[in-house]
Amino acid sequence: MISVIICSIDQNALELVKQNISSTIGVEHEVIAIDNLNSDKGICSVYNKGATLAKYSLLCFLHEDIIIKTNDWGKTVLKVFFDENVGLLGIAGSTYRSSVPSGWFPPYEFGTTTWRLNIIQGSRYKNKEEKHEYFNPRKERLSKVTCIDGVWFCTTRQIAQTIKFDDHLLSGFHGYDIDYSLAVGQHYEVLVSYDILISHASDGNFDDEWLRQIIKVQNKHHKILPLNYEGYEAEEMARIESLSLKRFLKEMINNKKFTSQERKDILKTFYNQNKIGIVGYFKFLYKLIKTR
Numbered sequence: 001m002i003s004v005i006i007c008s009i010d011q012n013a014l015e016l017v018k019q020n021i022s023s024t025i026g027v028e029h030e031v032i033a034i035d036n037l038n039s040d041k042g043i044c045s046v047y048n049k050g051a052t053l054a055k056y057s058l059l060c061f062l063h064e065d066i067i068i069k070t071n072d073w074g075k076t077v078l079k080v081f082f083d084e085n086v087g088l089l090g091i092a093g094s095t096y097r098s099s100v101p102s103g104w105f106p107p108y109e110f111g112t113t114t115w116r117l118n119i120i121q122g123s124r125y126k127n128k129e130e131k132h133e134y135f136n137p138r139k140e141r142l143s144k145v146t147c148i149d150g151v152w153f154c155t156t157r158q159i160a161q162t163i164k165f166d167d168h169l170l171s172g173f174h175g176y177d178i179d180y181s182l183a184v185g186q187h188y189e190v191l192v193s194y195d196i197l198i199s200h201a202s203d204g205n206f207d208d209e210w211l212r213q214i215i216k217v218q219n220k221h222h223k224i225l226p227l228n229y230e231g232y233e234a235e236e237m238a239r240i241e242s243l244s245l246k247r248f249l250k251e252m253i254n255n256k257k258f259t260s261q262e263r264k265d266i267l268k269t270f271y272n273q274n275k276i277g278i279v280g281y282f283k284f285l286y287k288l289i290k291t292r
Contacts, residue, residue, distance in 0.1 A: 001027040002058045002074050003157070005050035009037045013064040026072030030055060033064075043173045044165035051160035059160050062152040069120070069197040076195050077154050080142065087188020088155050088181060090148025091196055092117035092133075096232065097146035097182070099225035099275060100244035101214045104147050104178060107244055114230050116143040116192040119151070120199035136194050143192045146185065146227040150177030151200050159184060169220060175213035182221045208257045215266065222273050245275060253288045263288055 004021055008014045018031050032050045036043075047061055058081055070076070080089050094105045096114040105115055115135040122130040136143070163183050170176050181190050218225065228237055249270070252263050267288065271281045 001056055002029045002060055002077060002154075003050075003054035003056040004029055004031045004060045004062065005047060005054065006031065006033045006062060006064050007036050007043050007046040007050075008033045008064055009035075010064060017062070017064045017066060020067055024068045024071050025074040027074035027078065028056075029074060042167060042171040042176075044167035044170050044176050047160075047165045047176070048167060051157060051164075054157050054160075057157050058154060059157055060152070060154045061150070063150075063200070063202070065201050066151060067199040067201075068152075069199060070195065073196045076193060080191065080193060081154070081156060083189075085189050086191055087159050087184040088148060088153060088190040090145075090153040090181075090190075090192050091194075091198060092119055092149035092151065093143070093145030093147055093181070093190070093192045095143065095145050095228075095230040096240070097178075097225060097227040098244050099218065099222060099241060099273075100248045101211065101218045102244070102248075103214075104149050104181075106240065107247060109243070109247075110240060113137070116145050117149075118192075118194045118197055120197065122199060122201040130199065134194075141194065143194075144229050145181075145190055145192050146229055147178045147181035148190060148192060150180075151202070152196075152198055153177070155184065159188065163187070166220075169216055170213055172209060172213060174210040175217045178214065179217045179220065182217070182224065182227075185227075186224065208255070219269060219273075222275075241275075245270070249276075249284050253284065253291055260288070 006014065014033055021031060032053050034046050034050055036046055051059060058077060077089065080086055093116050094114045095116060096106055098106055112135055118134050120130050120132050165176055166179055170179060184190060226237060226241060252258065252266055267281065267284055270276045
């Protein structure tokens with residue numbers, strides 16, 4: 001029924017999540033765990049390999065540091081994919097995807113309006129209390145979103161073997177979930193389910209390498225962005241895009257972990273994509289030169 005695919009770097013965590021899957025999934029399944037501890041392969045390459053090894057028609061990709069709290073969650077997945085228009089199912093996502101690089105949700109200053117999720121968020125270092133994050137403003141069973149978080153998601157084997165994870169663009173462990181969401185979303189619906197609850201013991205890692213990969217993803221998909229399933233009017237979208245871009249460029253100008261040439265190239269890319277005008281281009285270029 002379901003092939004569960006895991007990119008593993010921790011044997012103890014893997015054994016725990018395998019036991020958890022077995023006791024909660026509620027349908028026939030297999031676990032394909034690919035040991036990536038002493039490998040230079042990125043997660044896209046590992047997931048593509050897992051998809052080729054899978055014997056079942058539905059695939060579930062998940063992190064090994066989770067605990068699935070919902071019994072018979074596999075039956076929920078099967079029901080969702082009875083609809084052949086569905087291409088990707090997650091438990092956290094956003095109804096808006098800006099043309100400006102960000103995580104799966106817009107910058108915090110825009111609030112949580114576009115958030116769609118049901119997850120217990122914890123810390124791997126146990127330095128903060130668990131928090132149940134639930135955002136379902138329209139009281140839906142399933143929400144159509146632009147992208148999902150890679151902590152847990154499902155697709156079909158046919159889709160995964162047709163629309164592959166882009167291991168040429170992304171060789172590490174960041175950006176794959178947003179890239180795959182945007183790729184699949186051009187042909188199928190990308191959904192969030194609120195009927196499956198997981199606990200995730202992770203603090204996140206939004207470092208400079210993460211940002212470099214997200215910039216690659218945005219450049220790849222810039223022609224289809226922004227995506228708006230929230231129903232924002234054009235004026236509100238323009239405001240969000242403008243503020244997001246200014247915020248991002250200001251951060252980039254002051255980010256000394258990017259070389260001056262890298263920052264110039266990013267600025268030039270936004271100009272070439274018509275996301276910034278000639279006046280704004282030279283304004284930010286001047287600020288960049290001043291901060292070298």
